[in-house]
Amino acid sequence: MDFAIGGLAASGAALFSNPFDVLKTRLQLQGELRARGHHAVFYKNVFHAGYVVAKNEGIRGLQKGLSAALVMHGIRNSIRLGTYQWLNRNGYLTDSQGKTILYKSAVASAMAGAAGAFFGSPLFLIKTQLQSQAAATIAVGHQHGHSGPVEAFMLIYNKYGITGLWRGLSGTLSRAVVGSSAQLTTFAITKDALKETELFKGNPMCSSLVSSIVGGVFQTVLMTPFDLVSTRLYNQGVDAKGKGVLYSGLIDCFFKIGKSEGFFGFYKGIGANYMRLAPHGALCLLFWDYLKDLQIRYVEAIPQKS
Template identity: 25%
Template sequence: MSSATQKPQTKGRGITDLVAGGTAGLFEALCCHPLDTVKVRMQLYRKSGQKPPGFLKTGINIVQKETFLSLYKGLGAVVIGIVPKMGLRFSSYEFYRSLLYAPDGSISTSSTFLAGVGAGITEAVLVVNPMEVVKIRLQAQHHSMADPLDIPKYRNAPHAAYVIVKEEGFKTLYRGVSLTAARQATNQGVNFTVYSKIKEYLQGYHQTDVLPAWETSCIGLISGALGPLSNAPLDTIKTRLQKTTYASNESGMVRIVKIGKQLVHEEGMAALYKGITPRIMRVAPGQAVTFTVYEFMKGVLSGDTPIPSLTSGNKKLD
């Protein structure tokens, strides 16, 4: 029976998925974080009578005014959160997926989508939202890292989390959680569905369970690009909501609607898609890195993929 229809063995897979997913997340953050900083700055830009700076100009402005290292603002929050996030994403996806197999071992496209939705909600509630509140606060700070006298309010991720909780309360870390959950659910529903179906097709085409790394990267790139297109307005409103530092007695839904209406009224419908270019440029290659590293690490941990050895190269040099 082919890998597309055969129900996989799940015994011992939880730890493998957790470790492989966490490692993949670490590599993804290190490679793609500057694009996320540019995306956040574009989403936070407020209309001032001038044409909003584009993707390249926003990045150049950050580097010129705040140094190149400023593109990595908030990286600490991401690294602290992304390892458990990705571990949870893949392990929970495989868990939900295992519950949805048909008696003959096959799984439908709708079930794959539901497993992805479940994984997205799980990671959003447990890890992503608190991490993003801290990350966005750090990325929103306009200060030069080259000037030692320019001391920001939030020095690093742990300090930012401490200050936020102390001044605004623990619940602030969950500001916008409904939007984050909706965004992650649609992201991962689309992401895993497209990835798994293209992967199954290529496995059948090549008559093998193991695909070349470049094909895995291409599948991740395609699946990763489709998610942001499905929920860009949610992400823009979420960023504005999580950036605010003042307390409010209004319910989350009221504030979400208010921010959305204000954006459209002041800046037009296009404002809901602010930062979509860097977001796709961030998420798509990020998913290419994530799935490639995940598949490799899963193979290594399960013993199916040998670890590359440098001995043969050393012998050739000798």
């Protein structure tokens, strides 16, 4: 049940956050491997990007890749949140007073995040490629031309085999390890601290909301460079053997971005990324806490056998 709750919470949150994911992807791909001032600028910022996408592709353009995103978030977070909750519920992450132990939480959330990222990677690949597809006048990055998630899955599998579906795995694993450990650890520690204050005593939903916002800030700042690299690895074109034509792997991608776009190139789309992560993280963790409470109440309501 812990795993189903985690997946359901994340899928529900993705309904609201996916438009910002589309905008973030476009901003991250804009000016790929080009210095500032040496490429066309279709998207000036997250708000302008939203206007441009809606104008050229309609409101539906803001929800590109939604079906793949819903399934992907469900798979990733059923594993990530389910594993973390199981470890926490069995006392592996807390001390004798029930408070979160920092290093144990960080390690557990990183490992759980990596496991979720591995199994969700094919859908993350497809989601990214669908979100990058744009009207010709505002297109950035490689355009794969998929008609939908099922067609994309079959095309990639038929041309490049099972390994083609896991292309770019190194990027999403590093992204997940950093992002998950930052989010879940700061969420748990902030929530522990708020429990000690008079303002939040007896108000668990409010403390969960505040804690998730704090977690979102840390997650965004630490994860954005890895998220950008992951987007680039997933979206790049490939040769006949399925090898990337721009980047050979994680380290090569970091090196080329740093050399061509500079330090701030790693933070392209950070505004859109926070506007995606903040509501997604807040809603996901809020739904997660709410569903966990419902589970506890349901278990307590079941008559116990003597």
